[in-house]
Amino acid sequence: MVTAAVDAEAGAKAAIPRRWRGIGWVAWLPVLVILFILVVYPMVWLVLRALQSPSGVGLTLHNFVVAFSTLRYLTAIRNSVELAGSVALVDLVIAVPMAWAVVRTDMPAKGLVRASVLGAFITPGFLGAIAWTLLAGPNAGWLNRWWMMLTGAGTGLFNIYSLGGLIFVISLYTYPYAFLFATTALELMSSEMEEAAAILGAGTWRIMRMITLPLVLPALLAGFIMAFLESMADLGAPLLLAIPARFQVITTQLFQFFEYPSQVEVAAAYSLPLLVITGALLFVQRRLLRRKGFATFTGKGGAQRVIRLGPWRFLPLAWCLFVATLSLFLPGFILLSAALAKAWARGWAWQNLTFDNFRFVLVEHPTTPRAIANSFIFSSVAACAAILLAFLIAYIVNRRLFRGGWVLGYMAMMPYVIPGIVLAIGFLAAYARPPFELYGTAWIMIFAFTSRFLPIAYVTSDASLKSVHPELEDAARIGGAGPFRTLVEVTVPLIKRGIFGGWLLVLIAALRELSTAIFLFSANTKVMTTVLIDLSEEGDFERLAALGVVMLTLTLALALVGYRLVGRRLLARAE
Amino acid sequence: MAGMERLGGLRRRGFLGGMLLAPLVAARPVAASAAEDAAKIAAAKKEGKVVWYVSMFDVGSAEQVGKAFEAKYPGITVQVVRATAGVIYQRVLQEAQAGVHADDVFSSTDEGHYLNFKENKVIRPYLPVDADKVIPRFQHIDPDNYYQIATVGVMLLVRNTQKVPLADAPKKWKDLLDPKWKNKIAFGHPAFSGYVATWVLSLTNLYGWDYFVELNKQNPLIGRSANDAITELDSAERLVAAGPDSTTLKSKNRGNPIDLLYPEDGSVFMTAPSAILTKAPHPHAAELFMDFFMTQEYSQILARNGYSPLRADVAPPKGLRPLSEVKLIRPPAQQLKTDIPKIIEKFRATFGV
Numbered sequence: 032m033v034t035a036a037v038d039a040e041a042g043a044k045a046a047i048p049r050r051w052r053g054i055g056w057v058a059w060l061p062v063l064v065i066l067f068i069l070v071v072y073p074m075v076w077l078v079l080r081a082l083q084s085p086s087g088v089g090l091t092l093h094n095f096v097v098a099f100s101t102l103r104y105l106t107a108i109r110n111s112v113e114l115a116g117s118v119a120l121v122d123l124v125i126a127v128p129m130a131w132a133v134v135r136t137d138m139p140a141k142g143l144v145r146a147s148v149l150g151a152f153i154t155p156g157f158l159g160a161i162a163w164t165l166l167a168g169p170n171a172g173w174l175n176r177w178w179m180m181l182t183g184a185g186t187g188l189f190n191i192y193s194l195g196g197l198i199f200v201i202s203l204y205t206y207p208y209a210f211l212f213a214t215t216a217l218e219l220m221s222s223e224m225e226e227a228a229a230i231l232g233a234g235t236w237r238i239m240r241m242i243t244l245p246l247v248l249p250a251l252l253a254g255f256i257m258a259f260l261e262s263m264a265d266l267g268a269p270l271l272l273a274i275p276a277r278f279q280v281i282t283t284q285l286f287q288f289f290e291y292p293s294q295v296e297v298a299a300a301y302s303l304p305l306l307v308i309t310g311a312l313l314f315v316q317r318r319l320l321r322r323k324g325f326a327t328f329t330g331k332g333g334a335q336r337v338i339r340l341g342p343w344r345f346l347p348l349a350w351c352l353f354v355a356t357l358s359l360f361l362p363g364f365i366l367l368s369a370a371l372a373k374a375w376a377r378g379w380a381w382q383n384l385t386f387d388n389f390r391f392v393l394v395e396h397p398t399t400p401r402a403i404a405n406s407f408i409f410s411s412v413a414a415c416a417a418i419l420l421a422f423l424i425a426y427i428v429n430r431r432l433f434r435g436g437w438v439l440g441y442m443a444m445m446p447y448v449i450p451g452i453v454l455a456i457g458f459l460a461a462y463a464r465p466p467f468e469l470y471g472t473a474w475i476m477i478f479a480f481t482s483r484f485l486p487i488a489y490v491t492s493d494a495s496l497k498s499v500h501p502e503l504e505d506a507a508r509i510g511g512a513g514p515f516r517t518l519v520e521v522t523v524p525l526i527k528r529g530i531f532g533g534w535l536l537v538l539i540a541a542l543r544e545l546s547t548a549i550f551l552f553s554a555n556t557k558v559m560t561t562v563l564i565d566l567s568e569e570g571d572f573e574r575l576a577a578l579g580v581v582m583l584t585l586t587l588a589l590a591l592v593g594y595r596l597v598g599r600r601l602l603a604r605a606e
Numbered sequence: 607m608a609g610m611e612r613l614g615g616l617r618r619r620g621f622l623g624g625m626l627l628a629p630l631v632a633a634r635p636v637a638a639s640a641a642e643d644a645a646k647i648a649a650a651k652k653e654g655k656v657v658w659y660v661s662m663f664d665v666g667s668a669e670q671v672g673k674a675f676e677a678k679y680p681g682i683t684v685q686v687v688r689a690t691a692g693v694i695y696q697r698v699l700q701e702a703q704a705g706v707h708a709d710d711v712f713s714s715t716d717e718g719h720y721l722n723f724k725e726n727k728v729i730r731p732y733l734p735v736d737a738d739k740v741i742p743r744f745q746h747i748d749p750d751n752y753y754q755i756a757t758v759g760v761m762l763l764v765r766n767t768q769k770v771p772l773a774d775a776p777k778k779w780k781d782l783l784d785p786k787w788k789n790k791i792a793f794g795h796p797a798f799s800g801y802v803a804t805w806v807l808s809l810t811n812l813y814g815w816d817y818f819v820e821l822n823k824q825n826p827l828i829g830r831s832a833n834d835a836i837t838e839l840d841s842a843e844r845l846v847a848a849g850p851d852s853t854t855l856k857s858k859n860r861g862n863p864i865d866l867l868y869p870e871d872g873s874v875f876m877t878a879p880s881a882i883l884t885k886a887p888h889p890h891a892a893e894l895f896m897d898f899f900m901t902q903e904y905s906q907i908l909a910r911n912g913y914s915p916l917r918a919d920v921a922p923p924k925g926l927r928p929l930s931e932v933k934l935i936r937p938p939a940q941q942l943k944t945d946i947p948k949i950i951e952k953f954r955a956t957f958g959v
Contacts (some may be wrong), residue, residue, distance in 0.1 A: 062753070164843070165841065168841065168842070168845070170843050180774070185742050187715065192827070216956075273959075274795065274828060277957060277958045278958070278959065290696070290798065295700075315779070346854070362779045373860060374840070374860045374862040375841075375862075376840045376841055376842065376862045376863055377861055379862075383861070396665070396669075397669035397673075398665060398686075399673075459700055460704070463701065468706065470708065473696040482694050515768075553708065565688055566665075568690060568833060568834065569664040569665070569831075569832040570837045570857060571664065572837055573860075
């Protein structure tokens, strides 16, 4: 049987390229051109910028010297690594028990738990950070005030303006990455091997440790790396929390390079080694996945065993609800009460209640209705473009259609290493000048969003394709279907759910995107997040909260509708 | 693709407009006659819009100004791009480098930016109609008329009225060094806010950098914009702050428990100027817009939104003193340009951020 599998694999490797050889460039060339436009060209400009002397004439390494010999800048890098590493660890601690309980156990209220994870994913970190300053501000935070009231202590319990506070807040809104990776892996894994271990006498915990965990380990590492990179590239939450806490991270430092007096060239230089580090990380991730990962979703089927926890089933539920309370219920409650207040400092009272803030942001405010529309238009167009492109690339890479096709996959992952601000500067440098002149148009926003979230689209497409063994496609080909028919009638239906999930992920990520948009928007292309930041700098908290509530409600509703649609269709097919 | 065409069109017009205007400006730095006014209005209407980069207003007030202008000159739309001083400054620089000219009128809080622009001819001189109608102190803030006043404000002391009774409140900036204010002070960051930068420089002129070294020992909470401090006071996270008069007044009028105090050692006087970009794509509409800053209508909008009016014939909003009765301090314009970058570096070294 083992021999047969190896033969099939070897056959697939040898046969498919031959079948595709004639028309290969038709698929290959446009993809390469588009990747060049979205990824390579802006990065070329970024590198040129890093090597440019501030006067604009001649090349120099001076910018690198400035960027990496100033102690303050180096400290910011250390802070970022510490922040991102801690966040990624905390994310796993939060998410793995949740994922396991949702997929493999009989924990009640799974739908609610999944919805709460989705809610945390949708919430932009900076909105969470604003809410948490109200909850855990050292003097006036509500949690601290309750603590002081209950215990009579003179000082509060939490200080959100600290590295710990920032790790806490970012973790609350990035753990869904780890959760998604873990649940996907657990869902795709059949429990045959676990059952075998059970038959041989291993207990639940031993099975989990020795079978389940090693099987999902690659996915966990992938989740760790994703969360690490995501928190390293976050600008919003550090902008709100790290500056009052008196420390810088890479992104806030980059942001400050663009303040007066601006040092754009130094910023470009400062950001370049990040590309290298993250490139290395992704390389490690690839190796790990290659060694440990294997197709678990084969043509042979396989059932999943539900672990019955008995009375213990409420324990994981309590954990899930605790996480949901911290990431959603408490911040949502505080935002909503501020959005409904005339002056939120006055607290709850009938005479302090008003809907004016909602009317203001939805009707009276001259730009928010347009910004809300812009957010949805730009994000959904970008999501379609990213998914289409990513699926093509993932297909080329996974089915080894061309020699060196993995380069395309690597290129598609590149934007993930680029902090949003830096991507924005690359785009400005590349596309604001002739012959493109896209500055101020919707196109530069859409292209930038597509580029920025191409990795998410790619990872999800790739994971979906990896879960389908080529033998299913081979069966279709043997049955007489052509390559396109096989793709459309076998491969795509099998991974439709994963692809739609990827589209949704990109859409949501683009809706909450701040750090690229803040540099690329213009009067006609404002989006919700840039308007939110405008409001946050104006000391206008009630209206900021109102727009935040509107944004969360709209995106959450959209995501739930999408989930329901796909879920129902999947159920129908299963019947 | 429509966007690309539009941008290309603007660029051409901007270029031509600049060439045509250059001799005009040189020959005629004085206010225009009625016939010239009519010609300018006609030309501006033909251009159809004016793009306004603005940092000193919140979005709401900025759009009010835009709407009032549109009502006065039907057919010309105002596009408001509102961001902090640092961000719009950077945008203009990036656009200039990229050869894109999107902006017509630039209104910001940091006079240093204007001096830089003036030196590099990013902005051009223009003396608005009725520039002599505003309070004399506000006229000719740039002797060569590269930029004109658009708003004035002061940075002053703000307190949370629930936690700090008037009797206990700090009366001057120096009082903030009193140990009783440890962990209770809030202010913004000079790299983010022109208001904060001017405030830091003014107090350095008054008391030397030691003042901020001592202030750091009080563990102040540092936000981004000058307005961030107001948010912290509203919630009683912090109790006293250096804040701008207009934001304080607006928050107070909404019912938040804060009030302002004019410090005895001087309120820091801020002028937020306005200028026309040399390569403005809508040069005539831009001039018309600059003229609008000098009108009574505009000063009334200012007063309605809690800002001090520019003209003496409009009363200041309730809760603000006429600036003629207040002790004002302010660094000279040249020092703003040369010293603010140094002050920002010093600030980062002292406060660690």
